[in-house]
Amino acid sequence: MAEGEKLIPINIEDEMKSAYIDYSMSVIVSRALPDVRDGLKPVHRRVLYGMHELGVRSNTAHKKSARIVGEVLGKYHPHGDTSVYDAMVRMAQEWSLRYMLVDGQGNFGSIDGDSPAAMRYTEARMRKISEDMLADIDKETVDHKLNFDDTLQEPTVLPTRIPGLLVNGASGIAVGMATNMPPHNLSEVVDGTVAYIENNDIEIDELITHVKAPDFPTGGTIYGYDGVREAFKTGRGRIVMRGKAIIEEVQGRETIIVTEIPYQVNKADMIKKTADLINDKKIDGISLIRDESDRNGMRIVYVLKRDAIPNIVLNMLYKYTALQSSFSVNNIALVKGRPQLLNLKDMIHHFVEHRHEVVVRRTKYELRKAEERAHILEGLIIASDNIDEVIALIRASSNADEAREKLIERFKLSEIQAKAIVEMRLRQLTGLEQDKLRNEYEELMKTIEDLKDILDKKERRMDIIKDELLHVKDKYGDERRSLIEYAGGDLSIEDMIPDEQVVITISHAGYIKRTSLTEYKTQNRGGVGQKASTTRNEDFLEHLFVGTNHQYMLFFTQKGKCFWMRVYEIPEGSKTSKGRAIQNLINIEQDDKVMAFICTQDLKDEDYINSHYVIMATKNGQVKKTSLEQYSRPRTNGINAITIKEDDELLEAKLTTGNSQVMLALKSGKAIRFEEAKTRPMGRNASGVRGIRLQHDKDEVVGMVTVENPQEESVLVVSEKGYGKRTYIDDPEDGEAVYRITNRGGKGVKTISITEKTGHLVAIKTVTDEDDLMIINKSGIAIRMAVNDLRVMGRATQGVKLINLKGSDSIAAVAKVMKDEDEDELDVEDSGIQGLNEDGTTLDTNEEE
Secondary structure (H helix, E strand, O other): OOOOOOOOOOHHHHHHHHHHHHHHHHHHHHHHHOOOOOOOOOHHHHHHHHHHHOOOOOOOOOOOOOHHHHHHHOOOOOOOHHHHHHHHHHHHOOOOOOOOOOEEEOOOOOOOOOOOOOOOEEEEEEOOHHHHHHHHHOOOOOOOOOOOOOOEEOOOOOOOOHHHHHHHEEEEEEEOOEEEEEOOHHHHHHHHHHHHHHHOOOOOHHOOOOOOOOOOOOOEEOOHHHHHHHHHHHHEEEEEEOOOOOOEEHHHHEEEEEEEEOOOOOOOHHHHHHHHHHOOOOOOOOOEEEOEEEEEOEEEEEEEOOOHHHHHHHHHHHHHOOOOOEEEEEEEEEEEEEEEOOOOOHHHHHHHHHHHHHHHHHHHHHHHHHHHHHHHHHHHHHHHHOOOOOOHHHHHOOOOOHHHHHHHHHHOOOHHHHHHOOOOHHHHHHHHHHHHHHHHHHHHHHHHHHHHHHOHHHHHHHHHHHHHHHHHHHOOOOOOOOOEOOOOOOOOHHOOOOOOEOOOEEEEEOOOEEEEEOOOOOOOOOOOOOEEOOOOOOHHHHEEEEOOOOOOEEEEEEEEEEEEEEEHHHOOOOOOOOOEHHHHHHOOOOOEEEEEEEEEOOOOOHHHHOOOEEEEEOOOEEEEEHHHHOOOOOOOOOEEEOOOOOOOOOOEEEEEOOOEEEEEEOOOOOEEEHHHHHHHEOOOOOOEEOOOOOOOOOOOOEEEEOOOOOOEEEEEEEEEEOOOEEEEOOOOOOOOEEOOOOOOOOOOOOOOOOOOOOOOOEEEEOOOOOOOEEEEEEOEEEEEEHHHHEEEEEOOOEEEEEEOOOOOOOOOEEEEEEEEEEHHHHHHHHHHEEEEEEOOOOEOOOOOO
């Protein structure tokens, strides 16, 4: 032990406690948390003050960053140089701060996480907005404290005119607490602050109408508003942010283009992680990612695979990648040196209090300076009034001190006034200068009165704060960058897709698409039809169906399996596009094909699925009924719908309520009608019971229809060479059955007279006058006609020609379409054709009604 040393035993536990508490307090108070008044942490405050002291304003030349860092390190911030430089760099990055405080020149990093150039290469200066944070600092507006070595004074807070904490946010991890504050829009914050000044008892709900939500420098969308409201009211909340994505077609491929990403997301990392997810098959449907960002802005392009549904891929990106991320708000800031959790109103309140104090101190300072100047002017005016005497007095004195003494004695002046008179310049003796003195004095007296008035009246001080804020808003206010999607939250894909009517078409080769119903127009009977689809060679449209986007599609295949899909998942295509192969959309076997599909309402609705049945018919005349409930739990690989016997295949499946009648028609022109109740419900694996006997080996069932209201519905049958007719099921006059009801399994009755001219029967449909009919030829031509153009005929006739066929063309499929009444009205109005009034007179649609 060295000479004169003294050992003091200390309990290590107590030492650890006190040392750690000291350290914790130091981190909390002078490192990691921002001050509620100016929103800055010590390091940022010191960087700005250091620049202020160096004189690097927004209108001077840039200075080397190393020079600024050196100034801050040497004078105020005794920590590592990287801590100062990193803080300064962040203040110059447009993706980090909503309103940048430093104007950087050189490489200040990028949103991809590239590091900035070393400080010896970069240069910086203040931005104009920072000058407004330091405005009036020389007017004794804020307290100063000694720096680390007690040689200089540094400000404890800046006299900011900018509500820094709200505008730029902050994040920091202290000991035992952390802070994470989002940035906001300056214009909105000023409006909110002004509203608070006008009414101190304003509710947070009312403040939210001004400060709508955080506003992130990188833009994006705030998805859902509950988290925002929670954060504003309590100081804590979770805000969901989404990138801005649009779906575009680029060079014939569907692409998702992202132009804005969530705040604090590293673009390069996001793209890399997305690529990994695609490689791991976690995200499906993307074939290529390109980053096309340049100095004009961000642009990330996700090129989709041909069979991908853009909306669903986008939702996957939101779900699994940083394209959707959340910002956990935790508004902890230092209030009078103590950490406190603050809501929106608290933050505005503390800022206004700070501004108020600054205005009071500034006014006091200006008043003091004005009074000091007025005091001197009073002396100068006395001197100029007695100028000859003053000159004589000064000339008679042996030195300046003596002259001062004599002046004080003679004119009852103060020391300061006498000194000013002695130091007066000769030019101030001119008449002009003397008038100037008097004018200046009068102006000063007005100013002094005004400053005293400000100190007396709080309303005036509040008006000054308000005016200065509005001035700041005019100078720096800008538009919101982050959009707010109030309806966000647990939004499902369905909510993004309008529930409109669509036409679903399936071609013979199994290509499916959905098209908006409005693309199809009505034509008259006997027309040639318009091209419905560009199909492959030998391919033609076979099924056509009308549904709405939110319905469920059940697909039934030839082999008796059932698959499940939502209508909006069917790829959209124009009327002329080919569509997408069903094989690619559902896991169907190679040699199987979809024969029937049912569009049902919500399969999660218990009552609905228990009160509906699926009736199926096979080519060989088997029928089977199963409860819809059995099909309400889909599996990706499909489920068995019916067991199909050898040499048979499933032909049709229909949805019924259990009280319908079933009609089956044969190629040979016979049809049978029986009650649905005659077939009991069976399990999914049953193979059904006989529905109709075939006439001969080559005969087969061509269709099945279900009848709900036999009095209103008529049956339409169409033969392959274009003949067709409508026949009542029950005669509406006397209610007699045109097609008599028999037991299932019989031979049926004649439904159309089959001749060489008509060809075999190809379709049977139930129709009413309200329906439209779509007939598709094997050559791919489709014609749409109104059913009420066809008159009703007897059961055994051969019908009329529905469509003119060219050459050896024949009819491939017939489907009915719901007539859209609005559309018809529109056609009449738009074309200026003459319609008929109810009494049969013509109505001129061009006249005002």
